[in-house]
Amino acid sequence: MILRLKDIHISFTNAQNETFELLRGVNLDVETGKITALVGGNGTGKTTLFNIISGFEKNYTGIMLFEGKDICNASAHRISLMGIGRLFQNGQLMGGLTLMENMKLASNDSTGEKPFSSLIFPRKWKQSEAQKESQTRKILNRFFGKDNKYLDMLDEDAATFSYGEQRILSLCCLLMGGNRLLLLDEPTSGVNPLFIETTEQIIREMKEKEGLTVLLIEHNMHFVRKVADVCAYLDEGVIAKVGPTDEVLDDKNVRNSYLGL
């Protein structure tokens, strides 16, 4: 078990001072080395749950264990350094930085990021930069083929790529090292059918070749059936059903309440 969520509650207060409990005791065990899909209707709290796991939302109660360690009080950057990577719902590459800079930032190797060491030991960080550059090229070769166009666009501003390209390249960023659990928030949203196939390949390889655990939020049920080993259905603030993907998605109650079938 890489991640254990126990009795997670979170409430929000609106402008009229009315309190609404969004998560009402979420319990979820994410199995190591598997792809788990978190499904549920819009506004059920899936992204909020991701925000809680990755340390961006702190006003909750409950217990959260990552590899057996309590991460409830850890800050967002600490949680990332522990090995939890994240693809945001509308997250794209960082504009104003090149594709290569985005890939390098995604690496957990922070050599040269201290201002004085960056000035005093340039040789040390230049070595590490060369390694990151080589790793970037390997990742791009692996998913887009040899001599793909992205290799010639490494120094282009990331904002010049299309939304779909940015989504898929953001996934590639997560492979730069250091992560053990990946939280992917709607990886196929806004991505064309051809890129959805590449997205599927990348997520499969994350699990099979990199040994990573993936927890993903997805509304594309066809995609969920293809990639997810386990599916958890979030409804009315709790995990209403969890189990093998086909079993959950074929469940009469899930089909009725979420898929409307």
Next chain:
Amino acid sequence: MEYVFHIIIMLNIYIMLVLSANLTIGMANLLTMCQAAFYGIGAYIGTFFLTQFNLPFVVIAFLVMVITGTFSFLVSFASVRLKDDYFVIATMGFQLIFFTILYNWTDVTGGPHGLLDVPGIKLFGVYELSGVYEYLILSLIITAIVVWLFHNLASSPFGRVLNAIRADETMALAMGRDTAMFKSWAFFLSAAIAGLAGVVYASYNSYINPNSFKLDESIFILSALFIGGIGNTKGPILGALFVVIIPELLRFVGLPNTIAANLRQIIYGLSLVLVMYYRPQGILGKTILK
């Protein structure tokens, strides 16, 4: 010729100031309105060391940079808790508090009369610089070092993280970067460089008073940065060149001083409006302030 040398010395001081502002504003997207306060802290602390101790300039410069940098934590503390407009207002508050202290703490700062007879820089604790030519050489060397430092910082992994904070702070956090710490470092270095400019100015001018370090001066530094361009090394140098050279050129037009001063303000204001409209990243800038 002394007149030209004087202009070059002032240009060097402004290059340091505008580059220091670029570190926080242009790279980390933290719009600060208190760069003149750090410039002033450097000038007053530098004056204290120059007056009280017979230390080599390298030691005084180091002490001034560290102390001024330490003052920056007051501002970086606010940057962690306040965002956007609220942060800008907080930095303005810091600037106003600093000016009020300078103006009213007469026993230490000389109040509105300032401090007279600031000693010259002693290179090795022995040889005291005097004259425009010697200060020209010193200011050129210090500015060259600051430009080199800034260029190397900007193109290092540290600079990349600051750029990432500017682009998307949430993403930078999600990538494991302690953004509060990086912002604090940016402030520290920015204040330290402004402080260094302050000590050079104080000893060169041999007189300082609070009016050189008020909010107008912070806005002036900001204007130079926005006109020249943010996010790289070339932009701030051009910006400093612009704000230092324009008033000098107006002298040769033959306008009376009162008109020239107003015309200078109009030229700065108009340049800012035009640059913001047609080239928001500044003439040679790399990035746009968010």
